[in-house]
Amino acid sequence: MTASADxxxxxxxxxxxAVVDLLAAVGYGEVSAFERLAEDATLAPTLEDKVALGLFASQQIxxxxxxxxxLTELGADPFTAMDSFRDGFESFHAHTAPSDWWEGLVKAYVGDGLANxxxxxxxxxxxxxxxxxVLTSLEDTGHAEFAVDRxxxxxxxxxxxxxxxxxxxRRLMGEALTEAQRVAANRDALSALLAGGVDMPGLDLAAIGRMFARLTERHVERMTGLGLAH
Amino acid sequence: MTASADxxxxxxxxxxxAVVDLLAAVGYGEVSAFERLAEDATLAPTLEDKVALGLFASQQIxxxxxxxxxLTELGADPFTAMDSFRDGFESFHAHTAPSDWWEGLVKAYVGDGLANxxxxxxxxxxxxxxxxxVLTSLEDTGHAEFAVDRxxxxxxxxxxxxxxxxxxxRRLMGEALTEAQRVAANRDALSALLAGGVDMPGLDLAAIGRMFARLTERHVERMTGLGLAH
Known part of the structure; x- marks a missing residue:
């Protein structure tokens, strides 16, 4: 933390x-994406696809x-902070275990897209x-293109x-929203940040409403990109 | 391939x-090490160890x-060449599935050490x-030290x-030797290379015998390093 604005x-x-919570969620999400992509790699129909998924997994971790x-700079223990998001992520994954290669591809594409x-x-x-x-952590590494193509x-x-x-x-979108709401409800600071309770100009409940409308719109665009009706 | 010696x-x-076979085996071994380490990561007792294993997995892939x-430069299709080693690696892994975190750690350390x-x-x-x-592919990335420590x-x-x-x-060593012999027996060029049938000064059956003695010695050293009697 160097700049005076910070x-x-x-x-x-x-x-x-709230920032510790947000970064910890992003971090656990990366660990979780690694695990999920590595597991999807075991379902790959070809060795070439397996290696591709393995590389996407490694970019996450x-x-x-x-x-x-x-997180350490902000005075938090990074692993304790990230681990506190374990239940939320694991619950989402337990409810959305892909039954095959295709469901795994769609889940990674739709789930990462929504989170990003x-x-x-x-x-x-x-x-x-x-x-x-946060923005650096979200850079797409070619995985979206791979999923759409396959x-x-x-x-x-x-x-x-x-x-x-x-x-x-559709089911993934529903489960993701359910889980995100449950996680946010248990985090006072994060909820306050999202609800404008922290002094952040421009972020109020109306803005949050518009944000969720945009998230839904982009989800529909992604489904269309896959060649799927929403 | 540029140098005239090549x-x-x-x-x-x-x-x-023989070189195509050797590189393909090294390559499939890396894919396989990725899969195994990613699977071991799911057994990690802490998030910190999980992330460490995930990073070791990603270095492999x-x-x-x-x-x-x-392999492409040598005129081979890399994925076809590597995939031809699938059965050998999968058979080894099927016979040595770790039952917990500790067995996974020892397997990765002993197996990678022996292969390297x-x-x-x-x-x-x-x-x-x-x-x-080949030597660049074998560089240890801190995984051995991690396994010994844990x-x-x-x-x-x-x-x-x-x-x-x-x-x-001991069981890992036995299974690895069994599988390596079976793989080599099905590869005429690789066997010829190992048995001195290819014009490679200094590599004959006596040299191979001494090589296996050294491999066994180093395995014993590794087990001792773990605090285990051979």
Missing amino acids: SVAFSDPVYRE EKVASICAR DFYREIAAFLDPQTRDL VRAGIAADPKLAGRLALWG | SVAFSDPVYRE EKVASICAR DFYREIAAFLDPQTRDL VRAGIAADPKLAGRLALWG
């Missing part, structure tokens, strides 16, 4: 706690270091250093797949 | 085939690219470019663990 933001202990470093959109929206309201760190080819080869995956996409 | 070596088609590039020693021995007899590629601490906390893991180490 010092002003972090002089509010609720802001600091390698992002954790910079999150840990920043959400963090990107929030990042816009944060101090510059936290914002940059799912579209799969549907072209077996059109019946489209109906099943469209239902699956 | 061109001489690769003018022997059996040598080329990231080495595959340079192996693929060289073997490849390092063979590399000494190869053309410079192949040798450099296993020694585990035994200190629960001395009964030592007997079980010592037996486990």
